[in-house]
Amino acid sequence: MNRALRPLVATTAIFALAYIAAIIQFPAMLSTRVLGNFLTDNAFLGIAAVGMTFVIISGGIDLSVGAVIGFTTVLNAVLIMWLGLHPLLAFAISLGVAAAFGAVMGAAIHYLKVPSFIVTLAGMFLARGGASVLSPDSIGIKHELYTTISKSYILLPGGGRLTVIGMIMLVVFVLGMILAHRTRFGSYVYALGGSEVSAGLMGVPVARTTILIYTLSGFLAGLAGIVFSLYTSAGYSLSALGVELDAIAAVVIGGTLLTGGYGFVAGTFIGVMLQGLVQTYIVFDGSLSSWWTKIVIGGLLFLFILLQRLVFSAASPRRKVFWKT
Amino acid sequence: MKRIDWRGALLRPQFAALAAVLLINWLLFPGFFDITLQDGRLFGSVIDVLNRGAPVAILAIGMTAVIATKGVDLSVGAVMAIAGAVAAVLVTGGASAIFAVAAALLVGLLCGLWNGILVTYLEIQPIIATLVLMVAGRGLAQLVTEGSIVTFSDPVLIFIGTGSLFGMPMPIVIAAVLALVATLIVRKTALGLLIEAVGVNRSAARFAGISSGLLLLVVYTFAGFCAATAGLIVAGDIRGADANNAGLWLELDAILAVVIGGTSLLGGRFSIPMSVVGALIIQAMNTGILISGFSPEFNLVVKSGVIILILVLQAPMVSQWLRARTVERKAQ
Numbered sequence: 230m231n232r233a234l235r236p237l238v239a240t241t242a243i244f245a246l247a248y249i250a251a252i253i254q255f256p257a258m259l260s261t262r263v264l265g266n267f268l269t270d271n272a273f274l275g276i277a278a279v280g281m282t283f284v285i286i287s288g289g290i291d292l293s294v295g296a297v298i299g300f301t302t303v304l305n306a307v308l309i310m311w312l313g314l315h316p317l318l319a320f321a322i323s324l325g326v327a328a329a330f331g332a333v334m335g336a337a338i339h340y341l342k343v344p345s346f347i348v349t350l351a352g353m354f355l356a357r358g359g360a361s362v363l364s365p366d367s368i369g370i371k372h373e374l375y376t377t378i379s380k381s382y383i384l385l386p387g388g389g390r391l392t393v394i395g396m397i398m399l400v401v402f403v404l405g406m407i408l409a410h411r412t413r414f415g416s417y418v419y420a421l422g423g424s425e426v427s428a429g430l431m432g433v434p435v436a437r438t439t440i441l442i443y444t445l446s447g448f449l450a451g452l453a454g455i456v457f458s459l460y461t462s463a464g465y466s467l468s469a470l471g472v473e474l475d476a477i478a479a480v481v482i483g484g485t486l487l488t489g490g491y492g493f494v495a496g497t498f499i500g501v502m503l504q505g506l507v508q509t510y511i512v513f514d515g516s517l518s519s520w521w522t523k524i525v526i527g528g529l530l531f532l533f534i535l536l537q538r539l540v541f542s543a544a545s546p547r548r549k550v551f552w553k554t
Numbered sequence: 555m556k557r558i559d560w561r562g563a564l565l566r567p568q569f570a571a572l573a574a575v576l577l578i579n580w581l582l583f584p585g586f587f588d589i590t591l592q593d594g595r596l597f598g599s600v601i602d603v604l605n606r607g608a609p610v611a612i613l614a615i616g617m618t619a620v621i622a623t624k625g626v627d628l629s630v631g632a633v634m635a636i637a638g639a640v641a642a643v644l645v646t647g648g649a650s651a652i653f654a655v656a657a658a659l660l661v662g663l664l665c666g667l668w669n670g671i672l673v674t675y676l677e678i679q680p681i682i683a684t685l686v687l688m689v690a691g692r693g694l695a696q697l698v699t700e701g702s703i704v705t706f707s708d709p710v711l712i713f714i715g716t717g718s719l720f721g722m723p724m725p726i727v728i729a730a731v732l733a734l735v736a737t738l739i740v741r742k743t744a745l746g747l748l749i750e751a752v753g754v755n756r757s758a759a760r761f762a763g764i765s766s767g768l769l770l771l772v773v774y775t776f777a778g779f780c781a782a783t784a785g786l787i788v789a790g791d792i793r794g795a796d797a798n799n800a801g802l803w804l805e806l807d808a809i810l811a812v813v814i815g816g817t818s819l820l821g822g823r824f825s826i827p828m829s830v831v832g833a834l835i836i837q838a839m840n841t842g843i844l845i846s847g848f849s850p851e852f853n854l855v856v857k858s859g860v861i862i863l864i865l866v867l868q869a870p871m872v873s874q875w876l877r878a879r880t881v882e883r884k885a886q
Binding site for chain 1: 626672676677678679681682683685686687688689690691692693694696697700701797806809810813819820849851852853854855856857858859861862865866
């Protein structure tokens with residue numbers, strides 16, 4: 230077996246074991262209904278996590294995704310309900326704004342030589358604040374397109390529903406995998422995460438790639454915002470609070486190395502599903518309170534970081550990287 | 555002994571920024587600098603800025619030390635919630651207030667120690683190591699309070715949040731004492747130098763004979779202690795422990811305060827008093843936005859504007875350009 234795939238296998242094995250354990254306790258969890266809901270309920274998280282995967286592989290971090298999701302839901306609602314635009318046009322505008330927002334952050338990270346952490350923190354404040362300035366209150370979205378989309382689904386054998394937003398997430402994951410592993414941009418991202426200096430010397434266009442990575446992350450956060458507004462039929466400035474942390478957790482649990490240069494988009498998918506599993510288990514159990522989700526996710530995060538540490542300190546000479554710009 | 559250059563220190567851009575923000579507040583609200591003495595306690599907008607800014611200032615003291623070692627502590631907000639929850643639950647359970655405060659501070663120390671162990675012995679990047687506690691910490695706090703907001707009426711705990719000593723509100727007194735003690739410890743002993751050495755280059759510091767592991771452990775534990783102190787103040791202020799909202803996003807404010815204070819996120823040179831000034835600038839802006847009638851959310855936009863301004867000013871590209879311009883001017 231390729232040893233580079235070990236963390237991915239470990240994550241998948243843990244997910245499978247956890248799912249089997251959950252099924253033994255609650256046989257009803259083995260149904261396409263539950264699986265369909267996994268996809269629908271975590272669609273926005275999954276889409277944002279794909280963008281986060283690229284950012285983290287490149288050695289950076291994007292704290293603004295949750296805020297961009299919130300901003301996009303509000304922008305969508307304002308464009309559709311107040312300005313009366315067609316939702317498709319509103320989607321295009323929102324995606325453009327979110328992508329441009331990411332591009333500006335990428336440019337700031339590259340040209341101002343500041344850690345991505347602090348630039349995206351500023352982005353987070355700006356997007357959250359901007360959303361509240363647009364509308365501090367929740368705006369309900371009523372449009373035929375919204376009802377049509379939320380009503381249409383593919384019926385899976387066993388009564389499960391594969392909704393449109395679940396499908397969007399799956400498509401994003403497939404495209405993300407192709408982008409990461411089969412394109413030149415993908416190899417640039419990995420090279421950048423390995424070492425920015427060597428990547429530059431090898432001829433990787435560092436400036437363009439950095440800007441594109443954050444543009445991609447912003448674009449996907451915007452898409453996640455649209456999915457979120459479809460999911461809730463509303464725009465609210467405080468929606469998706471703290472989703473950046475869930476996305477980072479999903480990426481890490483999926484086996485991506487936080488120092489950059491190594492990781493899988495497919496692993497992130499398992500990471501998102503594992504978080505969905507924890508939430509669903511807690512709902513099924515009924516006696517456990519919702520705050521256990523946070524504790525279990527924190528515990529899993531710790532476990533996987535520890536695992537990475539052990540696998541990589543055995544496999545390679547020790548690297549000391551604390552901050553990546 | 556080195557004389558402190560007071561004039562140079564007071565001319566720093568941070569003081570100019572604080573003065574500018576206070577001046578704008580004064581223009582918006584002419585009574586801004588009025589201070590009255592009522593029931594043996596000082597009241598006024600300036601006192602309010604100091605009082606409200608105290609928790610972030612306390613967090614910033616611990617955060618400064620952590621950032622000086624090239625790290626960051628994202629868990630301080632969650633630790634605040636845990637400490638507040640522990641104190642509130644113990645007090646409502648009949649324990650004495652002193653015991654509850656001691657237990658809360660101990661929990662804060664333990665949380666900091668946990669972060670320190672992850673960073674030092676498992677060699678996990680600080681941002682990720684502390685992320686674990688940031689995610690799990692709020693859950694733990696809710697576990698302690700069993701999901702409800704635990705209210706208390708214990709006079710000692712309330713005194714920490716709302717009492718006053720010599721006319722000064724307690725949070726200000728605590729923050730000032732902590733800042734003074736921390737500054738004296740790092741500047742009157744070699745500790746500050748050692749922290750800077752570890753921040754600049756950990757391997758080099760180790761080869762120079764500094765036990766960098768122990769130092770990092772102490773620094774993260776101290777940050778946990780500061781967070782627990784801030785947590786006690788916030789809990790005392792609202793007379794209850796709110797596991798969901800106590801200290802929410804304050805870690806970001808604390809990091810911002812440190813960055814405004816001029817400590818580089820890349821480690822090395824640091825200044826605790828300047829971080830406290832940074833915290834006061836943030837709070838003065840908050841208060842200014844509130845009294846000028848904007849919605850509190852507008853705050854976030856202003857804050858991000860300030861971060862962007864600082865980043866641009868600190869960027870190597872801009873400083874090179876400025877230097878080139880001054881050289882040109884001198885040549886003419």
